[in-house]
Amino acid sequence: MTVTAAARIGAVRDRAGGTSLPVLAGAGPVALRRTRAAREGWARVTVVGAMSAPLGGDRLRIDVDVAAGARLTVDSAAATVSLPDLAGRPAFYDVRLTVAEGAELHWLPEPVIAACGSDLRMHTRVRLGAGARLVLREELVLGRHGEATGDLTSRLTVEHDGRTLLDQALAFGPGAAPGWDGPAVLGPHRTLGQLLLVPPPALPPDVSLPPLTSLTPLAGPGLLLTSTSPRPAFSRTAAALTRA
Amino acid sequence: MHRDHPEVFPERYAHSSAEVRPDGRRRALRIGLGGPVGSGKTATVAALCRTLRDRLAIGVVTNDIYTREDAEFLLRSAVLPPERIVGVETGACPHTAIRDDISANLEAVEDLEDAVGPLDLVLVESGGDNLTATFSKGLVDAQIFVIDVAGGDDIPRKGGPGVTTADLLVVNKTDLAPHVGADLDRMARDAAAQRGALPVVFTSVTRGDGIAPVAAWIGERLTAWTA
Amino acid sequence: MTDLTERTAGAGAGAGAGAGAGAGAGTGTGHRGPGTAAGRGAAPTAVVGATTAPDAVPRTDAAARGSGVGAEDAARGSGVGADDAPGSGALAALLLLSDGRFPAGGHAHSGGAEAAVADGRVRDAAGLADFCRGRLHTAGLVAAALAAAATAGLDPLVLDDAADARTPSLALRTVSRRLGRQLMRAARATWPSGELDGLAAARPRGAHQPVVLGLTARAAHLRPLDAAYAAAYESVAGPATAAVRLLSLDPFHCAAVLARLAPQIDTTARAAADAAAGALTHGPAALPAASAPLLDISAEHHAAWPVRLFAS
Numbered sequence: 203m204t205v206t207a208a209a210r211i212g213a214v215r216d217r218a219g220g221t222s223l224p225v226l227a228g229a230g231p232v233a234l235r236r237t238r239a240a241r242e243g244w245a246r247v248t249v250v251g252a253m254s255a256p257l258g259g260d261r262l263r264i265d266v267d268v269a270a271g272a273r274l275t276v277d278s279a280a281a282t283v284s285l286p287d288l289a290g291r292p293a294f295y296d297v298r299l300t301v302a303e304g305a306e307l308h309w310l311p312e313p314v315i316a317a318c319g320s321d322l323r324m325h326t327r328v329r330l331g332a333g334a335r336l337v338l339r340e341e342l343v344l345g346r347h348g349e350a351t352g353d354l355t356s357r358l359t360v361e362h363d364g365r366t367l368l369d370q371a372l373a374f375g376p377g378a379a380p381g382w383d384g385p386a387v388l389g390p391h392r393t394l395g396q397l398l399l400v401p402p403p404a405l406p407p408d409v410s411l412p413p414l415t416s417l418t419p420l421a422g423p424g425l426l427l428t429s430t431s432p433r434p435a436f437s438r439t440a441a442a443l444t445r446a
Numbered sequence: 447m448h449r450d451h452p453e454v455f456p457e458r459y460a461h462s463s464a465e466v467r468p469d470g471r472r473r474a475l476r477i478g479l480g481g482p483v484g485s486g487k488t489a490t491v492a493a494l495c496r497t498l499r500d501r502l503a504i505g506v507v508t509n510d511i512y513t514r515e516d517a518e519f520l521l522r523s524a525v526l527p528p529e530r531i532v533g534v535e536t537g538a539c540p541h542t543a544i545r546d547d548i549s550a551n552l553e554a555v556e557d558l559e560d561a562v563g564p565l566d567l568v569l570v571e572s573g574g575d576n577l578t579a580t581f582s583k584g585l586v587d588a589q590i591f592v593i594d595v596a597g598g599d600d601i602p603r604k605g606g607p608g609v610t611t612a613d614l615l616v617v618n619k620t621d622l623a624p625h626v627g628a629d630l631d632r633m634a635r636d637a638a639a640q641r642g643a644l645p646v647v648f649t650s651v652t653r654g655d656g657i658a659p660v661a662a663w664i665g666e667r668l669t670a671w672t673a
Numbered sequence: 674m675t676d677l678t679e680r681t682a683g684a685g686a687g688a689g690a691g692a693g694a695g696a697g698a699g700t701g702t703g704h705r706g707p708g709t710a711a712g713r714g715a716a717p718t719a720v721v722g723a724t725t726a727p728d729a730v731p732r733t734d735a736a737a738r739g740s741g742v743g744a745e746d747a748a749r750g751s752g753v754g755a756d757d758a759p760g761s762g763a764l765a766a767l768l769l770l771s772d773g774r775f776p777a778g779g780h781a782h783s784g785g786a787e788a789a790v791a792d793g794r795v796r797d798a799a800g801l802a803d804f805c806r807g808r809l810h811t812a813g814l815v816a817a818a819l820a821a822a823a824t825a826g827l828d829p830l831v832l833d834d835a836a837d838a839r840t841p842s843l844a845l846r847t848v849s850r851r852l853g854r855q856l857m858r859a860a861r862a863t864w865p866s867g868e869l870d871g872l873a874a875a876r877p878r879g880a881h882q883p884v885v886l887g888l889t890a891r892a893a894h895l896r897p898l899d900a901a902y903a904a905a906y907e908s909v910a911g912p913a914t915a916a917v918r919l920l921s922l923d924p925f926h927c928a929a930v931l932a933r934l935a936p937q938i939d940t941t942a943r944a945a946a947d948a949a950a951g952a953l954t955h956g957p958a959a960l961p962a963a964s965a966p967l968l969d970i971s972a973e974h975h976a977a978w979p980v981r982l983f984a985s
């Protein structure tokens with residue numbers, strides 16, 4: 203049985219200067235929990251439940267709308283494991299993040315893992331108003347421990363104040379274009395971590411990067427960390443930058 | 447495009463050898479320095495800068511085999527402020543960058559003038575190469591070929607485009623002639639035979655006022671350029 | 674290059690057919706530069722549109738393109754210079770544009786090969802082939818699509834922004850703009866055009882190289898698919914030539930690597946031209962954005978090396 207589900211989160215700034223969640227609608231396998239935010243003035247939502255297993259044929263979608271002045275963190279309870287479909291159909295996972303002027307969103311899901319034989323197509327569209335702030339983490343893991351990878355594509359489109367800040371498509375797995383596991387694209391590495399920061403934070407001058415990692419300013423107010431290092435190294439660097 | 451257009455080479459689009467910059471100012475005189483590895487090109491550039499920098503606004507473009515050796519030597523020896531020295535990468539093919547595809551060097555020369563204001567003289571040093579390396583006329587107005595006595599006193603006899611056609615041939619490191627057994631008279635005769643009326647100077651650019659004959663020659667070119 | 678032969682053959686066959694052109698010309702909507710006359714922009718649409726015909730039917734494809742040429746001529750108000758007409762010089766112009774000796778600065782760039790060789794990712798001809806394949810389907814595809822879109826008449830400034838968004842690495846953006854500026858210099862001397870002048874004036878520090886390449890192809894009366902070919906081929910020829918110098922590879926092996934890639938260069942160029950046709954209607958978001966993480970990461974590292982042979 204396949205599912206088509208669209209979950210929605212809407213965050214607004216309340217009178218007390220905090221953030222409330224007038225819209226918090228899970229759908230199908232995408233269950234949403236309001237969890238305790240680490241910081242004053244913030245709200246936090248954790249994606250839980252069967253969302254951790256999109257199957258071939260599924261069409262999942264999450265819309266997040268952060269209104270002016272609101273501050274929201276969205277994370278997830280567990281990694282998302284993309285599993286194969288007997289009929290060989292792809293699964294689709296669409297994420298739409300809208301962050302208004304002066305609002306802030308931390309989108310920090312756990313990794314997406316492409317199990318052997320799976321086929322997941324993700325598209326994350328971000329629209330940022332002028333002066334909106336974003337921290338977005340995406341981690342792709344190709345195959346569960348010791349297994350070959352499934353197909354995983356991820357397109358990330360970020361619009362800032364009406365201009366496209368970043369448009370990036372990643373495609374890995376046996377169905378991807380030839381050379382995806384060759385020395386120009388991913389080589390022998392099986393994880394790819396990215397962290398996008400808008401606007402770019404003031405960096406400590408001694409920021410040191412693990413191997414196979416770059417930190418580069420975008421052609422606009424953004425900074426992108428990209429790493430094919432093993433996950434712990436990426437996570438440490440990402441955490442340090444998120445605090446910066 | 448009509449077939450019957452007269453065939454014209456649109457120099458105004460290339461800007462490469464246009465003598466007037468887009469902003470209407472006359473551009474700097476560009477002198478190329480080529481020659482075999484280690485003959486003293488960088489030493490010549492450094493000495494020229496020291497001698498001429500009080501009178502002239504000078505910029506330097508280096509074409510290293512490796513990116514920055516020459517540029518960094520010039521920076522270390524502080525012959526010019528750092529913003530007046532730029533390096534160009536040559537993809538392991540120094541002669542290509544000064545002759546067959548001069549676009550990166552042209553960019554560098556123009557960027558220099560854009561960045562530091564009007565210059566009188568831009569020196570373009572080629573990466574050390576062989577005897578066939580010459581500069582494109584689209585890049586420089588005149589070229590100096592630097593060889594040295596230690597590289598063998600038969601180099602002028604061997605000829606090649608650098609030795610034969612450069613506007614000035616510099617035979618450097620004459621101070622080493624006794625040590626390496628180089629016959630300077632023979633070099634002078636061979637050079638004259640190869641070059642006809644084109645000038646040759648023998649010098650030791652790292653000694654005292656060894657650069658003087660080269661500086662004097664550049665002075666003449668500049669007078670002609672600004673006339 | 675099977676495509677060239679195909680097209681040369683098809684040009685004659687399609688020369689008299691005008692039906693496709695009228696149909697295509699009406700689809701000329703979308704992102705046009707302020708300086709691009711609508712009538713002129715419409716014809717290349719027909720040409721790009723024609724390339725969306727299934728690859729499996731090369732004759733039809735070529736015939737349709739031949740008819741597109743007629744429309745372009747009409748739009749340009751000139752009876753001569755039909756792209757495939759004998760004596761137009763268009764095919765020779767493509768050879769000139771994609772010749773590694775065309776003086777546009779490419780010789781000093783390795784397309785990431787220098788960094789890959791230094792890391793031990795590429796050690797021999799097989800590694801080079803693998804490297805080129807990956808580059809072709811990512812950076813090569815994106816460059817080819819941007820170039821084709823510029824030839825098709827999309828606003829070059831819109832495409833320049835699209836290239837920025839598709840190039841997260843600052844080092845690679847810098848290189849692309851520098852090479853764009855160098856190509857612009859060569860292009861304006863070779864195929865003078867008001868559109869090239871316009872882009873040079875709007876981006877004095879250099880527009881992205883694929884955009885300049887596409888506009889150059891346009892100035893040389895080439896078509897979007899031609900520009901896509903030039904960009905796709907260049908995306909692998911550059912690293913291959915550099916690898917010969919970096920690894921002292923046998924140059925014959927290197928040529929063989931490129932020859933084996935020819936079918937994939939074909940499919941990449943066609944996919945790019947199709948995407949460019951889509952972008953005429955749907956805007957630059959329809960252009961591919963395929964990314965190669967190791968190229969991006971190592972480009973940043975390479976740019977910081979104190980000593981290197983190649984500029985990128």
Ligand SMILES: Nc1nc2c(ncn2[C@@H]2O[C@H](COP(=O)(O)OP(=O)(O)OP(=O)(O)O)[C@@H](O)[C@H]2O)c(=O)[nH]1
Binds near residue numbers: 481485490516
């Ligand atoms: N004895 C002596 N040594 C000199 C003279 N001129 C240069 N040298 C030395 O020769 C060496 C090479 O000089 P460079 O100026 O670096 O030579 P180059 O032609 O720039 O070399 P590349 O750029 O590597 O091709 C240095 O050690 C210089 O000090 C000279 O007139 N006499």
Ligand SMILES: [Mg+2]
Binds near residue numbers: 487488489516574
């Ligand atoms: Mg030197």
